Amino acid sequence: MKERIKNRLRDLTGLVGVSGSEQEVVKYLYEHLSLIADEVKVDNNGNVIAVKNGTAPGPNLMVSAHSDEVGFCIKNILENGFIVFDKVGGVPDSLLQGRKVWITTNKIPGIIGVKSGHMQTAEESKRVKTVRECYVDVGAASKHQVENMGIKVGDPIVFQSDFMEMHDKDLICTKSIDNRVNCAILIELFHELKGNDFAGTLFGVVTVREEVGLQGAVMVGDTIKPDYAIVLDTIPAGDVPDIDTEKSLPVYIGKGPACPVSDGVAAMAFTYIHPKVREIIVEQSEEANVPIQYLTLNGDAYTTDAAKLALTNGGVPLGIVATPRRYSHSPVELLNLNDAVGVLKVVKGIILHNGEKDLNFIEIKDRYSTDQEKP
Known part of the structure; x- marks a missing residue:
């Protein structure tokens, strides 16, 4: 089982x-x-x-x-080939940058970009970017190249994640x-x-x-x-x-x-x-x-x-x-x-055991005995 x-x-x-x-x-x-x-x-x-x-x-x-x-959907494809996206469901902003993603049910690979650590200011290195500041990189140089991959506005995006068994094989992470x-x-x-x-x-x-x-x-x-x-x-x-x-x-x-x-x-x-x-x-x-x-x-x-x-x-x-x-x-x-x-x-x-227990919210007893007439 x-x-x-x-x-x-x-x-x-x-x-x-x-x-x-x-x-x-x-x-x-x-x-x-x-x-x-x-x-x-x-x-x-x-x-x-x-x-x-x-x-x-x-x-x-x-x-x-x-x-x-939960995941994301494509909001727009920019002329330079990068993709901006919206959240679908409750995904924390802190999980976004530097993640691998799959786009569409064909699992087209992409990356949620992250500014190079060498170029980040001290303030940038501490701040969590919002979804509105993030973008997906699919390795394309233009909007046309992205569309030729079969990607269009509204397409779903999910985190790429392998099916991992921990040392205890009953523990699964994905x-x-x-x-x-x-x-x-x-x-x-x-x-x-x-x-x-x-x-x-x-x-x-x-x-x-x-x-x-x-x-x-x-x-x-x-x-x-x-x-x-x-x-x-x-x-x-x-x-x-x-x-x-x-x-x-x-x-x-x-x-x-x-x-x-x-x-x-x-x-x-x-x-x-x-x-x-x-x-x-x-x-x-x-x-x-x-x-x-x-x-x-x-x-x-x-x-x-x-x-x-x-x-x-x-x-x-x-x-x-x-x-x-x-x-x-x-x-x-x-x-x-x-x-x-x-x-x-x-x-x-x-x-x-379906049906063996009644579903009454409370027990209700008839206050009239069998030989009494109800009003």
Whole structure:
């Protein structure tokens, strides 16, 4: 199981899929899910919806991930052959200069330029340049040469990053672990369900444009009309020297999946786990002997598709099961594959026990006995 997730992650992180340009990732998901799902469709915006029918009546359960990654897009091609660009999603300015990049799904190589250290003033050597001051060098001498490479305004750009196994082979470092690891988990989940009976219907969904406003979740929520949902995403790990782990971000890689009980960004997005969905996650993590790291993460620029999905279809009860990873939105995101396996085990258990727990927010008892007449 772990090796299969690793191999799928290697494939998926090698693809270019910036928000709005997820076509290569969507193709991969469609091809692989079509082999194991009862039905797979892709809507006009690229959201992938894979269906697996249970063997008995039961709720519609949606398990979702997102296909897009943070990156950039070409703003303009200058006459001298250099390229200026915009951010797509939350990439820190401090990560820009001196990075190798891939342009378009053809992975045309480029470099985000950096002024020679010999020529920098003392002030320049200390200051972080903004995206508006940066440029990409593709080794061209003119705009015409750039266009002849097949590059045009609006094309996606991502950090170039190899798939690196650390000394501990369970630790993987590369770009777009957020959220390609959960795309890999979703494919493996459908394989794991072969030959297993469960009630209801599973909708395995991979949304687009999560990194730029959780847009895909809005597109699919009212279409699928799930009775409840489990959102799969990554979550920052706080187990590094520059974070006060226990006070600010009590999440560790290698200690199991995380479950943000509450998260949100100011007044823009807010998620609070549904009480019955929390019970379901607790029960299945205990049954699978998978530890869960529970936390809240409000006001720290973290949110997921859950914030928008919860508001669709008249309100969807949901919770998040997240894979911890260090170094968010960088070309060196780092995860422990054992945490990904833990996510898979917990979600598989939830599906196999689908429909066994009611989803009432509170218990309501009829205050009229059987022999009393209601007004």
